[in-house]
Amino acid sequence: MxxxxxxxxxxxxxxxxxxxxxxxxxxxxxxxxxxxxxxxxxxxxxxxxxxxxxxxxxxxxxxxxxxxxxxASVTIKEVEEVFLIRSMLEGYIARSAAKHATDKDILHLTTMMERIKHSFQLGDKQDFVSYGFEFHDYLSEISELRTFEKVLNQLRDHSLRYCRYVSMHGDWNTQADEEHNYILQMIADKNEDGAEKAMRDHILSSLSTALARIKGMEENEIDHIGP
Missing domain, CATH: 1.10.10.10 (Winged helix-like DNA-binding domain superfamily/Winged helix DNA-binding domain)
Structure with missing residues (x-):
């Protein structure tokens, strides 16, 4: 004991x-x-x-x-590497989820999407990030790609940290909300190619937002230091 x-x-x-x-x-x-x-x-x-x-x-x-x-610092290089790896792994996960998702899974994902949308509309940036990650985690569960899931889990918390950090310094745009909807639509339609592309595009779009935000913060720090 x-x-x-x-x-x-x-x-x-x-x-x-x-x-x-x-x-x-x-x-x-x-x-x-x-x-x-x-x-x-x-x-x-x-x-x-x-x-x-x-x-x-x-x-x-x-x-x-x-x-x-x-x-540990938050660097552009590390953020870029983590999101690029995620785009490849989660693209295949979304493809497999489109193949294996049941009607019950689609219903559960739809409920998750409602939470994501509601948090976005309320401006709850951290809840938006949390619900988004729950959506991604559930796709991993139903994908049946256990090795992919294990590798992805090693990156998950670093990625979550970066997203929370970015959220503290600005809002996500409406595109992120729309991208989740489109991923769900592709999975519900059993469109494996579409689901894979939609997921990769979504993560690369999130990467662009994160990189722009981090670069902006770095420039502000330099300006504050001054000559």
Missing amino acids: VIRSRRLSKDNTYYALKQKIIDSELEPNQAVNEENLAALLGVSRTPLREAIQRLENEDFLVRQPNGRLRV
């Missing part, structure tokens, strides 16, 4: 710290240390150190040459 309790404490610490990075509560490039993180999470140093090690391995935290820790 003690062992199970320790495991839960360790895992909970890991997930709580990771979520704060994903939600940008701990901002990109922010310096952090064990003492402050332990106080923030209300945990002891032992589970925290294990959580930190896991997040270093996953590139959410970076150990600098001087031994100090910082939150």
Whole structure:
């Protein structure tokens, strides 16, 4: 029982710290240390150190040459790589989802789309991102491409972090909402080619939005520093 309790404490610490990075509560490039993180999470140093090690391995935290820790940065190169890989993997996932989706799946996806649309109309940017990822996750589940799903899961939380970060600095346009609708339409029509193309186009469109937003933020930082 003690062992199970320790495991839960360790895992909970890991997930709580990771979520704060994903939600940008701990901002990109922010310096952090064990003492402050332990106080923030209300945990002891032992589970925290294990959580930190896991997040270093996953590139959410970076150990600098001087031994100090910082939150991983958000770079154009990394964002571009993650979204390009996603476009290829999720394109095939959407193709397979179009092949395997049942009427019950389509109904569930339609309900998800209503949540996405409602959050967009209300301007709830973070809910819009969350519901969008739930939509993508469900397509992975019904695609029956288990290896694709495993590889994609390794990128998922980095991608979610980037999308949340972008959402904090501006709105998604109506095109993102329309693209989800079109993907669902292709899947409901059992149009495998159409579903694959629609998904790839959607992720590449999201990439363009993310890159433009990040470049804009970088330019603002340079302007604020000034000559």
